[in-house]
Amino acid sequence: MRVYDIISKKRDREKLSKDEIDFFIDGYTKEKIPDYQMSAFLMAIFLNGMDIDETANLTLSMMRTGKTLDLSEVPQVKVDKHSTGGVGDKVSLILAPLVASCGLCVPMLSGRGLGYTGGTLDKLESISGFKTSFSLKKFEKNLKEIGLCIIGQTEDIAPADKKIYALRDVTATVDSIPLITSSILSKKLTEGADVIVFDVKVGNGAFMKDEEKAISLAQTLIQVGKRLKKKMVALITDMNEPLGEAVGNSLEVIESIEALKGNFQKDLMEVTFALGSCMLILGKRVKRFEKAKEILNQAIKDGKALDKFRQMIERQGGDKKVIDNYDLLPKAQFEILVKSPKSGYVRSVDTKKIGFSAVELGAGREKIGDKIDPAVGFLIKKKVGDYVKEDEVIAEIFANDKEKGEIAKEKILSAYEISRTKSKRLKKTLYLVDEKGVRKL
């Protein structure tokens, strides 16, 4: 088998065999195939695509370059959620303990902030002492005993993906459905979950800008999942404005704790409950959506969900007292109010701009290895469809550098479009995609 021939085949839109894909991925991971051949191959995949067979084989190849977790010792049904990333997307922090408190087991391998989107691990690490990296043994122990553990990807999970992702990032080959699918699934499938629910974000703050593409990614995920015998479902949810109020690590932890206490932002609740319901249904805990929502609601009301979060913090070495005292979380020095220059309805919010602005403020990394500042970020007070009066606060900025805070203020102002004509609030949960097809919600 020759690397050249495999590149040529994909270049000429021919279908690649399992052996050819294995040969390429294995050779690349072992550094027998150089970056420059992989990048030509990736561009050929980007432009000519891959069918479901090829994408499934690519996923398996990548997965098999590393270890897979064996959670067969954990008796409960194991469910997980994966989001394609957005701004203010703190759903995992709420959903994981919420679903675990309903009797399912949630083994969650999460990521860090990427580009202008935040990451679950960075958020959780705002809590003093919270650890996101430990042995598989301890991961299993936590899952067995409290049904919940959130850790980071270890070095030996799908190393091919790490190498390939870094290359895609500098060769303009990120935004490809078969490559995104195999990247997500090669990691997700190693963690031993029985059920995976996807939150595919769509909108100006998501990697997928239009619904058609988001649906196509969701369908590919589901079809490849089916081929690999995993139960999966995907929700397409809106990301044309930050989700909830908080953008930034500590701030999002606070918003998540508030949600677990029952003080939910409406949009955040809509997404969290929809995903949670899917998890309960696929996890065979209930049959119907209405019942699922009831159970989730009850778990919040009873305090069971918050208890589960407290247990998780404790197990993962964090200071559980933060739950009752937010002053224990890192706090920014300066608070700057962003006020509307005129009256009118919020017509749109440039969510990507808000995300990048938070990164510049210190809430994310501009490049690998940058230290993040857990204290800084925004509270987004006005969302699309809201009426705002002149001089009314549309956002609050929490900064540790006044100058950076002022820059953020300008950015946020320029991200808002306010117009006289009334505009509608945004529906958050748009479509459900499963084996049977696409359903508008």
Next chain:
Amino acid sequence: MRVYDIISKKRDREKLSKDEIDFFIDGYTKEKIPDYQMSAFLMAIFLNGMDIDETANLTLSMMRTGKTLDLSEVPQVKVDKHSTGGVGDKVSLILAPLVASCGLCVPMLSGRGLGYTGGTLDKLESISGFKTSFSLKKFEKNLKEIGLCIIGQTEDIAPADKKIYALRDVTATVDSIPLITSSILSKKLTEGADVIVFDVKVGNGAFMKDEEKAISLAQTLIQVGKRLKKKMVALITDMNEPLGEAVGNSLEVIESIEALKGNFQKDLMEVTFALGSCMLILGKRVKRFEKAKEILNQAIKDGKALDKFRQMIERQGGDKKVIDNYDLLPKAQFEILVKSPKSGYVRSVDTKKIGFSAVELGAGREKIGDKIDPAVGFLIKKKVGDYVKEDEVIAEIFANDKEKGEIAKEKILSAYEISRTKSKRLKKTLYLVDEKGVRKL
């Protein structure tokens, strides 16, 4: 300007600006841009193409990474020919002295064998003492004094092309019209010729397998040439069998000298005279094809063309006595006859197979740095359309290794398709492509 954005633009079928192309080529040549970004870019160009503006800008960018020759001191009209490469294509050896003997100046930068095709430099170096590398000063002096000099590309001519070609060769991005065009022209335009005539080969022994693609390459060359204010014309010529009889370095030198003595193989003469006529016409030596052919014929008859070849050998340090004594050229130890297993008409010859077989025998390089054996090769005695009797010789093999000779014999036999039904001889000169369009010949 960001490398990533330029790759993305080409990936998304947008047109690149001159500045963007300059930035990429310059950065790559100076090793500021890594191979893996260039190979993704090359695959995007391969799959999405480039228009004439982009191809012209790419050509200029590549050309400007190196030196250009200034031949303004040479008073004659300077004409050159470039072939896309074939098997048994010794046209340059005959054409250069022939045209020079008609009063034009031929500054020729030639190449070495590539893949299964031979190279002019390798052939000339069969002549003892012949040098293909010397200073620009001496190149100019020869041109001024005898109107002819054939040398190899120096290190400082279009270094970008050298780097890019090596990368294309391992990333399956060779066969792309804008990339081929810019590779050819970035080198050809540095040599200061006023007129360039292209011989675009088509057929089973050429890089372009079908006429449509060959015409498209010819049109691109001409259009880019026009944009860069060079007079150019292209002939599409057949390469569905070796050109002339000889394949292999010494053997091709002998065949070329014979041609200059007036003993032309018919097909070789057809191609040489057609190209020569174009050179005389574009070089303003004559106006019409018939007159051009007459002049070329006369130069052969007079012995002027052969004299010019003798002068060139002498000037370039070679032993001019070879012209009258072929025994002074390297000679193979073994001669093996390839006989037809049956009677019939030659229906087709797998020319690429013949080319590769010559390489394996030692006439070319299997990898960079291999030493070639100037003595070995074939004489192809039967061409498409010829009638051949059982046991009649179809080819002669000249080998220095008996075993390799026997392998070549099997290969040549399997390259011939002989059938009972009569088949036509192949016309060699197929189309003429110039600014005005494509004309069938």
